[in-house]
Structures are given as C-alpha cells and as structure tokens.
Amino acid sequence: xxxxxxxxxxxxxxxxxxxxxxxxxxxxxxxxxxxxxxxxxxxxxxxxxxxxxxxxxxxxxxxxxxxxxxxxxxxxxxxxxxxxxxxxxxxxxxxxxxxxxxxxxxxxxxxxxxxxxxxxxxxxxxxxxxxxxxxxxxxxxxxxxxxxxxxxxxxxxxxxxxxxxxxxxxxxxxxxxxxxxxxxxxxxxxxxxxxxxxxxxxxxxxxxxxxxxxxxxxxxxxxxxxxxxxxxxxxxxxxxxxxxxxxxxxxxxxxxxxxxxxxxxxxxxxxxxxxxxxxxxxxxxxxxxx
Amino acid sequence: xxxxxxxxxxxxxxxxxxxxxxxxxxxxxxxxxxxxxxxxxxxxxxxxxxxxxxxxxxxxxxxxxxxxxxxxxxxxxxxxxxxxxxxxxxxxxxxxxxxxxxxxxxxxxxxxxxxxxxxxxxxxxxxxxxxxxxxxxxxxxxxxxxxxxxxxxxxxxxxxxxxxxxxxxxxxxxxxxxxxxxxxxxxxxxxxxxxxxxxxxxxxxxxxxxxxxxxxxxxxxxxxxxxxxxxxxxxxxxxxxxxxxxxxxxxxxxxxxxxxxxxxxxxxxxxxxxxxxxxxxxxxxxxxx
Numbered sequence: 001x002x003x004x005x006x007x008x009x010x011x012x013x014x015x016x017x018x019x020x021x022x023x024x025x026x027x028x029x030x031x032x033x034x035x036x037x038x039x040x041x042x043x044x045x046x047x048x049x050x051x052x053x054x055x056x057x058x059x060x061x062x063x064x065x066x067x068x069x070x071x072x073x074x075x076x077x078x079x080x081x082x083x084x085x086x087x088x089x090x091x092x093x094x095x096x097x098x099x100x101x102x103x104x105x106x107x108x109x110x111x112x113x114x115x116x117x118x119x120x121x122x123x124x125x126x127x128x129x130x131x132x133x134x135x136x137x138x139x140x141x142x143x144x145x146x147x148x149x150x151x152x153x154x155x156x157x158x159x160x161x162x163x164x165x166x167x168x169x170x171x172x173x174x175x176x177x178x179x180x181x182x183x184x185x186x187x188x189x190x191x192x193x194x195x196x197x198x199x200x201x202x203x204x205x206x207x208x209x210x211x212x213x214x215x216x217x218x219x220x221x222x223x224x225x226x227x228x229x230x231x232x233x234x235x236x237x238x239x240x241x242x243x244x245x246x247x248x249x250x251x252x253x254x255x256x257x258x259x260x261x262x263x264x265x266x267x268x269x270x271x272x273x274x275x276x277x278x279x280x281x282x283x284x285x286x287x288x289x290x
Numbered sequence: 291x292x293x294x295x296x297x298x299x300x301x302x303x304x305x306x307x308x309x310x311x312x313x314x315x316x317x318x319x320x321x322x323x324x325x326x327x328x329x330x331x332x333x334x335x336x337x338x339x340x341x342x343x344x345x346x347x348x349x350x351x352x353x354x355x356x357x358x359x360x361x362x363x364x365x366x367x368x369x370x371x372x373x374x375x376x377x378x379x380x381x382x383x384x385x386x387x388x389x390x391x392x393x394x395x396x397x398x399x400x401x402x403x404x405x406x407x408x409x410x411x412x413x414x415x416x417x418x419x420x421x422x423x424x425x426x427x428x429x430x431x432x433x434x435x436x437x438x439x440x441x442x443x444x445x446x447x448x449x450x451x452x453x454x455x456x457x458x459x460x461x462x463x464x465x466x467x468x469x470x471x472x473x474x475x476x477x478x479x480x481x482x483x484x485x486x487x488x489x490x491x492x493x494x495x496x497x498x499x500x501x502x503x504x505x506x507x508x509x510x511x512x513x514x515x516x517x518x519x520x521x522x523x524x525x526x527x528x529x530x531x532x533x534x535x536x537x538x539x540x541x542x543x544x545x546x547x548x549x550x551x552x553x554x555x556x557x558x559x560x561x562x563x564x565x566x567x568x569x570x571x572x573x574x575x576x577x578x579x
Contacts (some may be wrong), residue, residue: 027388034381035396038403039453040428041418045410048417056420057427088573099308104303110298118569125313127507127567129515131536132559133313135552136320138327159312162305164519220407222518227544238409242522245413253417260410271405 032201045257054254068258077244078237078262085236085263088154088225089218095158096214099206100165105195108173109168109181119170125163134227148230157224161214168213172206173199212270219267237263300394317560324554330547338550345554354530355555358538362514365449367535373453375506378460382468383490395463399447404458412522418441419523444524451519460505467501468494498541499537500577507570510562535559 048054049068051061072078107115137156138147146152184194190262199206229235232243236262241263245256324345330336349355381400382523385393403411418424419439427438439447470492479489517536520526526533526541533541535555543552 013573023387025391027384030393031384031388031392031396032383037398038399038454041414042402044417044424045414045511056417056422057392058424074432099305103305106298107302112295112299114299120575124567124571125309127511127563127570128313129563131515131517131561132539132556132563133316133320135549135556136316136323137538139323139549140319155308156312159308166305221430222409238407256413260413264406264410267407269403270458273388
C-alpha cells in the first residue's frame with residue numbers, strides 16, 4: 001500500500017498542492033453545512049427540555065431549569081413505561097439470540113443441501129415490510145386471543161428481527177475456526193458443550209453486536225406495541241409518549257422533550273458502545289455481507 | 291445416516307416455528323382475508339363472508355388507493371433513492387477528501403438522527419416543520435416568509451424528514467465501500483489526467499456499484515414500510531395528501547374497521563416488498579458467486 005502510494009503522491013503533489021488544499025477546504029465547508037442541517041432539527045429537543053415555558057420555537061430559555069424533567073420523573077409517566085420497554089426489548093433480544101445461535105450452529109458447521117435455500121428464504125424474510133403485516137398480525141392475534149399479551153408481542157417482535165439476527169450470527173460463527181471444536185470433540189465433548197465452552201466465548205463480541213442491534217430496534221419500535229398492546233399498564237415508552245403527546249400536547253412541549261431525551265439515552269449509550277468497541281463498518285459488515 | 295442428518299438440523303426448528311407462526315402465517319392470512327369482508331366489529335367480525343375480488347375492484351375504482359400508491363412511489367423515489375442514497379453518497383465522497391475532525395463530527399451529527407428512537411425523531415421533525423417551528427424561524431431570520439409546512443406541503447415535509455432520518459445508513463454503507471476502493475486506481479486515473487467528475491463516473495462509482503445496488507434495495511424496502519414518521523407528522527393528512535400505502539392500510543383497517551380492505555392494501559404492499567426482496571436476494575447471490 002505505502003509503496004505504491006509514495007511515488008504517486010509525489011507525482012500529484014508537485015503540480016496541484018494548491019488545488020488539493022482548495023478541494024479539502026471546499027469539502028470541509030460543504031460537510032460542515034450538511035452537519036449543521038442535520039443537527040438543527042435536534043436543537044428544539046434540547047432547548048425545550050430545559051425550558052419551563054417551551055413552545056415549538058427553538059429558543060434559549062429565559063430561565064433554564066430542570067422542572068420538565070422533574071415533572072415527568074414519576075412512576076406512572078416514566079418509570080413504568082421504561083420498565084415495559086426494557087422488558088419488551090430484553091425479552092426480544094433474548095429470544096432472538098437463543099433462536100439465532102441454535103439455528104446458526106448447524107448452518108455454520110455442517111454442509112447440507114438445506115443450508116442455502118434456508119438462508120436465502122430467511123434473507124427474503126428480512127424484506128417483508130413489517131408495517132404491512134401488522135393488519136394481518138392484528139387479525140391473527142385476535143383469533144388466537146393473544147392481543148394485549150406481553151409474551152406474544154415479544155415473540156412477534158423477535159421474529160421480525162430474527163432473519164437479520166440469524167444472518168449476523170451465522171457470519172460471526174463462520175469466523176470461529178472449526179479446528180478448535182474438533183479438538184474438543186476428540187476430548188469427548190458433545191456438540192452442545194463445544195458450542196457453549198468454545199464457540200460462543202470466542203464470538204462473544206459478535207453476539208454482543210447482535211444483542212445490542214436487536215435491543216435498539218425493539219426499544220425504538222412504536223408501531224408493533226401500538227397495535228398489539230392495549231392496556232396502558234403494559235405499554236412501552238414509545239407508545240406512552242405518543243398518548244402523552246396526544247393528551248397534553250397543547251401545553252406540555254417541554255415535558256415531551258424531556259421525556260424524549262430520557263427515553264433516548266439508553267439507545268444512544270448502547271450505540272456508542274457498539275461503534276466505539278468495534279466500529280460501524282464491522283457491525284454493518286456482519287449484517288450486510290452475503 | 292439420514293436420521294442423523296435430520297437430527298443435526300434440529301436446532302434450526304425453533305427459528306422455523308417462529309418464522310412460520312409470526313411471519314408466514316400473517317402473510318397467508320393477509321391474502322386470504324383480502325378476499326373477505328372481515329371487519330373489526332359487527333357481523334363481519336363474527337363470520338366474514340367470501341367476497342372474491344371485491345376489495346381489489348374497489349381499490350382500483352377508489353380515489354384513495356391510486357393516490358396512496360402514487361404518493362408511496364414519490365416518497366420512496368424522493369426520500370430514499372434521491373435523498374438518502376444521493377446525500378449519503380455525497381457525504382461519503384466528501385469525507386474522503388475532508389479533514390478527519392470534520393468528517394468524524396459530521397458523521398456523528400448524521401448518525402444521531404438515525405440512532406434516535408423513531409418516535410423521538412418524528413416529534414423532533416414535527417416540531418421542526420411546525421408553523422412556529424425552527425425551520426420558519428431560520429427562514430424568517432433570512433427574511434424569507436415561512437409556510438405551514440405540515441399543512442400546505444406535507445409531502446415535502448415527510449420527504450425531508452425521512453431523508454434526515456435515514457441518510458446515515460447509506461452514508462455508512464458508502465463509506466465502507468469507498469474505503470475498499472484501492473487508492474492507486476484513482477491515483478492512476480489522476481495521473482492520466484482524468485478530471486474529478488470523470489474519475490467519479492467511470493472509476494469510483496462502477497467499483498462500488500454492487501454496494502449501491504444492495505443499499506438501494508434495502509432503503510427502498512425500509513422506506514416502503516415507513517409509518518411512524520408520517521403518522522406523527524401529518525397522520526396522512528390534510529385529507530389524504532400524505533397518505534402512503536402503510537398509512538392507508540392502517541386507516542382502513544383500524545379507523546374504519548374494514549379489515550378486508552385493509553388487508554387488501556397490505557397485500558399489495560407485501561407483494562411490492564416481495565418483488566424488491568427477490569431482487570435484493572438475487573443481487574447478494576450474484577455478489578457471492
């Protein structure tokens with residue numbers, strides 16, 4: 001890499017140092033403009049949250065305070081919906097991980113005529129527009145009397161992310177060399193023991209990515225619980241924030257913003273964790289590479 | 291031997307059960323219900339009748355369905371293909387020549403809108419495009435008269451909002467793809483005197499075309515399914531001016547209680563998803579082969 005770079009570098013710097021620098025300056029300016037455009041819509045969220053007299057205008061509050069946060073920090077408004085969100089997301093992630101690891105193991109370890117068709121069918125499953133199947137899913141849940149059931153909602157949400165989880169898990173598992181397991185087999189370990197003691201520990205980073213990926217998706221999901229969970233006691237924050245907005249929308253802009261921020265924090269932390277530890281491209285390549 | 295082979299595949303069973311019960315069954319049920327007059331309540335809820343193609347005939351004759359189909363096409367083309375993919379590519383290209391600090395700061399800004407829970411992003415966009423919102427404040431500051439965006443230009447508002455929300459994904463995909471383009475290839479073109487845009491059109495873009503194709507399929511599928519953003523910002527209104535197919539399916543089924551017609555709309559959407567999904571799978575297969 002460096003060897004090919006050195007001569008071409010010198011060749012191109014001699015005539016065009018100035019134009020290079022200008023290009024860099026132009027690129028920087030254009031990017032800063034784009035960045036500002038992307039940040040501006042979020043300004044309101046931050047400013048209104050600390051403004052007791054917030055409206056839809058983004059303005060620096062005259063008397064900034066944490067009153068909005070104090071107002072939403074009640075069990076009924078915040079803690080129970082957040083606990084429900086956590087239950088839904090953690091349950092979804094757990095079901096996903098378990099099913100995906102079990103499915104990925106034979107797919108990754110044994111050659112079979114079944115593997116390819118299955119994997120491509122699963123991939124095809126990722127392309128179903130989830131919002132489109134919510135109407136039939138609602139009908140199905142009514143017939144099976146599963147409406148307003150937390151467990152059924154968890155299994156449904158897990159299924160919608162399962163195709164992606166299987167692909168990612170299989171790709172991560174493929175990168176664990178088979179030789180290590182064969183050594184364990186010779187020592188008399190069963191498949192299950194080898195999976196638990198050798199394969200899974202070696203791919204724990206990958207499993208972490210899958211887990212967080214699924215958790216973030218479930219945490220942010222609005223439409224599915226909005227349709228399938230009816231009683232307020234079971235609704236996650238994404239749904240309760242929507243009804244909160246509907247009921248108090250005319251007055252409580254600041255509280256809406258404060259609630260939004262508190263609800264977003266866990267996802268931001270998890271995302272930072274994944275991208276800092278492993279880099280976006282790594283997490284993406286697990287999902288994207290065929 | 292065959293028994294052993296089947297036993298080996300046993301761990302796949304839980305996934306197959308889940309996918310069959312919660313994904314395949316609803317799709318089958320959707321096609322079935324779209325030929326009935328199933329309803330949320332009343333007689334149609336207790337014993338739905340087979341009505342043949344009635345729902346589909348109504349769809350073709352209705353005003354709302356063709357409009358929703360058209361708005362969905364506009365929404366996908368403008369916000370996914372042009373907006374997210376175009377802007378994402380532009381950002382990724384600019385990042386290859388900008389300074390590191392700038393590209394990491396801008397990267398974070400773009401990703402922020404994407405990482406936020408969708409309902410929070412939708413509220414932020416609602417506030418931004420509101421009559422009293424930030425956009426009109428900025429325009430006012432520059433002496434340009436604002437507008438009631440959500441009411442007068444609902445499609446523009448949701449297209450811009452979805453571009454804002456989703457560009458990060460395309461940006462990340464294209465950044466990864468561009469990082470794989472060997473530097474000496476474009477450097478060689480530079481020495482041959484290839485100008486910037488020629489280099490882009492004839493060297494860089496063809497090299498990352500498979501990434502572009504798979505990304506376009508993925509974001510098209512995601513954008514086809516967008517509901518929350520539109521529901522919070524305009525609820526499909528005013529009248530039907532921003533009702534895309536997912537919103538229409540929801541309204542018909544849950545607001546008007548017409549499950550039969552709602553599932554018919556949903557079935558069209560599912561078929562659309564299947565077509566794009568088939569192309570996507572084919573693209574990935576070709577890439578691997």
